[in-house]
Amino acid sequence: MEQQPIGGMASATSWSEEDFSCSICLDVFNSPVTTPCGHNFCRTCITVFWDDMVQYKCPVCNELFHTRPVLRVNTFILGMVDQFRSSVRVKEQPCVEPGEVPCDVCTGTQLKAVKSCLVCYTSYCQTHLEPHQRVSRLKTHQLVDPLDSLEDRMCKKHGRLLELFCQTDQVCACVLCTMTDHKSHPVVPLKEEYEVKTAQLGKIEAEVQQMIKERQRKIKDIIDTVDHSKADADREIADGVQVLTALRRSVEKCLDDHNKTVQEKLKSTEKEAEGLIKELQQEIKDLTNRSSEVKQFSQTEDHLHLLQTFRSLKDPPPTRDWTTVEVRPPSYVGTLRRALDQLEETLNMEVKKVPDLRSALHKYACDLTLDPNTAHRHLSLSEDNRKVTRVGVDQSYPDHPDRFDSWPQVLGREALTGRCYWEVEWGGGVEIGVTYRGITRRGGGGDSMLAGNNKSWTLDCYDGRYSAWYNGIKTVLPLLPAGSTRIGVYLDRPAGSLSFYRVSPGGGGSSDTLTHLHTFWSSFTQEDLLPGVRVGWGSSASLCSRFFSCLSDP
Known part of the structure; x- marks a missing residue:
């Protein structure tokens, strides 16, 4: 493939990968060198190509060389290739979106940060993070998921890193704070208090889940009780129909009154149950919201952020003690008998059959x-x-x-x-x-x-x-x-x-x-x-x- 000359004011970012490709390996130049005929190749590619030849010729134009040419580094092409590689890496990374942490090193278009360094107090995109992954001294720095407002990790009073936690005042502190404001207070490293707080959050979450389960069981108990009450009502009505239908017209009013009484009692029970279920469902909704809030706190890896915002965790929603709450369905015992007693004078013989x-x-x-x-x-x-x-x-x-x-x-x-x-x-x-x-x-x-x-x-x-x-x-x-x-x-x-x-x-x-x-x-x-x-x-x-x-x- 004939290579185009590179000149003028064009930058590497305006060229395609094909413009910087070696015609032997078809990849972007790696250590580009130039032959006497003016064509460029990777040093390794042209060296291996000529090692297998008796006569040395250019792979592009086939010009013959009587002796093996001395290869010289093309510094201009090398610089353009480096620019091209950098521009490609930048293009492959996403730009920062609203709500995301930007790279603090990028100039011009800011890229999305992939890590924050708690030693440098700087957030880096993938490109600018590279020294921390390569340089031995930088490899020891603590990298975390991107964090906003890294300056909040510095003590505003002493300008030192907030790396301790005062258990008395429940605040984060620097080393100098422990010698002044918190001199006589027990202090521990952030990680140690972080583990304590996450354990507390785990306990809170378990308690919330237990409360949700208890209320779900209570709903089931209430529904089961209402179902049993319905079954009792159905049996009572069936018994009434079996006895009173035989009396036909003489007991029609008695039958209607009896059924109405049973249905009213059942309706009252259902109304009570609906109210309790609605209240329980609201508590479950409130507790679920609290569970989500607690989970959100529990999932943070940022020790300082969790400790600084822990006190903002909302108090648990007010809940009712459901231990002794239960639906008390009415008793239908004697309902049928009372209905028959009203007709005792005229239906005495029928009553005795019951x-x-x-x-x-x-x-x-x-x-x-x-x-x-x-x-x-x-x-x-x-x-x-x-x-x-x-x-x-x-x-x-x-x-x-x-x-x-x-x-x-x-x-x-x-x-x-x-x-x-x-x-x-x-x-x-x-x-x-x-x-x-x-x-x-x-x-x-x-x-x-x-x-x-x-x-x-x-x-x-x-x-x-x-x-x-x-x-x-x-x-x-x-x-x-x-x-x-x-x-x-x-x-x-x-x-x-x-x-x-x-x-x-x-x-x-x-x-x-x-x-x-x-x-x-x-x-x-x-x-x-x-x-x-x-x-x-x-x-x-x-x-x-x-x-x-x-x-x-x-």
Whole structure:
């Protein structure tokens, strides 16, 4: 390829790579030399080319030389090639955009900085960074991602590098600051405090994520509770339709009133749930924003920037304690019966055909016994482990990891699955309830006390009154025992409900009546549920058989 002469006022940047290419290797000249005929080649290329020849000729014009020519460096071409290479490197680098850090060395068009030197306090593009990658002394300098306002890394008072952190005043300091303003304060290197702060940010992030998960679980619990409530409402309406449809026109008004009542209760529950979900979603949004902010802080590699801006981290958004918040769906027990009572005078015969609540629950009756391995040593079991009495003398029970060592409590042996109904005859003062198998057995704290935690629920029968307990919170119930010493317990795990009833004597068997006392609602986990009893001084409790008879009955 014939080379064009280079002259005039043209600069290297106005030429193409082809103008500076060796006709042998077809690449940009490397150590260009000139032959006597005026053509230019890379020194290595022309040397190797002539090494294999007997007669020496120019690869371009084929001029023959009787002796091997002496090659001379073309200084003009060498300078132009260097300019051309530099211009190519500059063109390949991006220009600085708004918001980006510019190269402090570039003149004219400023290129985007790729690194900042914390020793030189200068930001460099790829071209001007080259000495730091080549010169041994400069290689020891600390390079970081491009930083703006490097002058902020200097102490404004002493003009020295900010390389320490005062733990008392929570500010960055230079060496001279530690001899004056922060003389008696504990100071550490920036990196050490950076690691402390990033650890704090990690902890904050973990706490935020945990709060988000808890609220997401709470939303699920609320939705599940509403779904269970809908299922209960559907069953109640279906029962009403089954009975009242047979009465046709005479009970149409009763049927309409009954359905309206159920729907209004359900609507009220849904409205309450929607409000709680909306509040939880807002908290999740606020916490997500905080999580993003914390993550942004955590990802910075700039020790000083993080420490200087750490205090600007916003306070956590106000959140509500959702531990005890729950949707309490209404009880539909007795709704149908009350509707029928309004027609008792004219439909007395039809009303008698409707089974009472106790008879309906009979199909869920279960035989339960008490587990001696869980009984506190002040509790005596008798009557085939169906009766428990609190005594003042330690019983000779063997050591067992399931035994309560502080609270006078005992659990049932059989796990409760699906739907279960049982009755307990009590005397004195007792708490009757249900607990997860995993309740703590050691110590006298709330973790091991029935209803002193979120793993158990009880009904307290004592001193002529009833109280419902959960998670250490007491709810006094308006109904009184009124001569009854028996409690009915109905657990509906699929529906997420645990109900307690007062069993009023009516001659025994199906003639006894149930009065609803209280219902707990919860999304029960897969862990086993067990019946449990806590017994007061001189008190006792007996588990009745599935035929509702207790061995202690007269």
